[in-house]
Amino acid sequence: MGPDFWLFASVGFAAQLVDGALGMAYGVVSSTVLLSMGVPPATTSASVHAAKVFTGAASAVSHIVHGNVGWRLLALLSMGGVAGGVAGAYLLTSIDGALVKPYVVAWLGIMGLVIVYRAWKGVRPRPFSWRSPAPLGLAGGFFDAVGGGGWGPVVTSTLMGSGADPRQAIGTTNAAEFFVAAAISSAFLVALLTGHWETGGLRQHVWPVVGLIAGGVVAAPVAGWMTKVLPLRLLTWIVGLLVLGLAGSQALVLFR
Numbered sequence: 061m062g063p064d065f066w067l068f069a070s071v072g073f074a075a076q077l078v079d080g081a082l083g084m085a086y087g088v089v090s091s092t093v094l095l096s097m098g099v100p101p102a103t104t105s106a107s108v109h110a111a112k113v114f115t116g117a118a119s120a121v122s123h124i125v126h127g128n129v130g131w132r133l134l135a136l137l138s139m140g141g142v143a144g145g146v147a148g149a150y151l152l153t154s155i156d157g158a159l160v161k162p163y164v165v166a167w168l169g170i171m172g173l174v175i176v177y178r179a180w181k182g183v184r185p186r187p188f189s190w191r192s193p194a195p196l197g198l199a200g201g202f203f204d205a206v207g208g209g210g211w212g213p214v215v216t217s218t219l220m221g222s223g224a225d226p227r228q229a230i231g232t233t234n235a236a237e238f239f240v241a242a243a244i245s246s247a248f249l250v251a252l253l254t255g256h257w258e259t260g261g262l263r264q265h266v267w268p269v270v271g272l273i274a275g276g277v278v279a280a281p282v283a284g285w286m287t288k289v290l291p292l293r294l295l296t297w298i299v300g301l302l303v304l305g306l307a308g309s310q311a312l313v314l315f316r
Contacts, residue, residue: 064267064268064271065267065268065270065271065274066271067268067271068093068267068268068269068270068271068272068275069271069272069274069275070271070275071089071090071093071271071272071275072086072090072111072115072271072272072273072274072275072276072279073275073276073278073279074089074275074279075089075090075272075275075276076115076119076275076276076277076279076280076283077279077282077283077286078283078302079115079119079212079234079283080119080122080123080234080279080280080282080283080284080286080287081230081283081284081286081287081290082212082216082230082287082295082298082299082302083212083215083216083229083230083231083233083234083299084211084212084213084216084217084233084299084302084303084306085212085213085302085306086112086115086212086276087108087109087112087204087210087211087212088210088212088213088306088310090108090111090272091104091105091108094107094108094268105149105152105205105206105244105248106245106248107268107269107272108272109204109205109241109244109245109248110241110245110269111269111272111273111276112237112238112241112245112276113238113241113242113245114273114276114277115272115273115276115277115279115280116234116235116237116238116239116240116241116242117238118276118277118280118281119234119235119237119238119276119280119283119284120234120235120237120238121280122280122281122283122284122285123230123231123232123234123235123284123287124231124235125284126231126284126285126287126288127231127288128227128228128230128231128232128284128287128288129228129231129232129235130228130231130232133193133228133232134232134235134236136193136194136197137193137194137196137197137200137215137232137233137236138197138236138239138240139194139197140193140194140195140196140197140198140199140200140201141197141198141200141201141204141211141215141236141237141239141240141243142197142201142239142240142243143197143198143201144197144198144199144200144201144202144203144204144205144240145201145202145204145205145240145241145243145244145247146201146205146243146244146246146247147201147202147205148201148202148203148204148205148206148244149205149244149247149248149251150247150251151202151205151206152205152206153248153251162314165307165310165311165314169304169307169308169311170221172217172300172301172302172303172304172306172307173300173304174221174300175217175220175221175296175299175300175303176297176300176301176304177300178220178221178223178296178300179293179296179297179300182293193219196214196215196218196219197215197236197240199214200214200215200218200240201240201243201244204240204244205244205247211233211236211237211240212233212234212237213303213306215233215236216229216230216233216299217299217303219232219233220296220299220300225292226292226295226296226299227287227288227292227295230287230295230299231284231287234284
């Protein structure tokens with residue numbers, strides 16, 4: 061256990077605190093740090109999703125305990141997310157995942173503007189009107205696997221932009237993320253074992269991944285409580301600004 065463990069434990073704690081409370085950012089933050097260290101995209105995505113299996117489980121339990129989960133929404137998002145995540149993992153081990161990144165960034169920008177507008181106008185949440193959220197889960201899972209992070213930004217922002225209750229949107233998205241991360245991690249493992257994906261140096265990233273897990277698991281219970289107690293309008297403002305910030309930072313990376 062070296063300095064990498066404590067560095068990534070701190071990153072995992074901060075990322076999960078934001079992700080668990082606001083429904084997004086763990087994958088994006090963790091992936092950005094790993095990529096900045098020169099870790100290949102497929103290895104980064106596999107490492108982050110391995111960590112998210114554990115942090116997602118802790119986050120799901122916390123949100124269930126605090127009453128932030130809608131069960132029907134959870135089932136439909138999970139089913140779509142698992143299918144999309146497996147497809148995205150297979151694709152990422154075959155092509156450059158950067159090809160789809162501009163579309164995710166554009167969607168985030170649109171949803172961020174919608175959420176900020178709802179916060180500014182003080183629009184009250186309404187029942188989510190989609191007949192089936194499974195297609196949303198499919199898209200979120202796909203982009204999450206390809207980009208190493210994207211489940212929360214795509215799914216939470218779309219739910220809230222469509223008028224869903226912020227606490228239900230955040231809590232349910234976080235709970236579903238456990239199933240999506242488990243499916244994506246399994247897909248990467250199968251690709252590795254069958255020879256579809258060949259990667260070197262995966263073992264040297266063990267301590268960073270363990271650090272991400274440790275920090276995230278510690279932060280998850282606190283984040284679930286924060287979602288429960290934050291005022292809805294404030295929560296909407298914070299999520300909207302976070303989505304716009306993520307979209308802006310990713311756009312700068314794409315076009316610089």
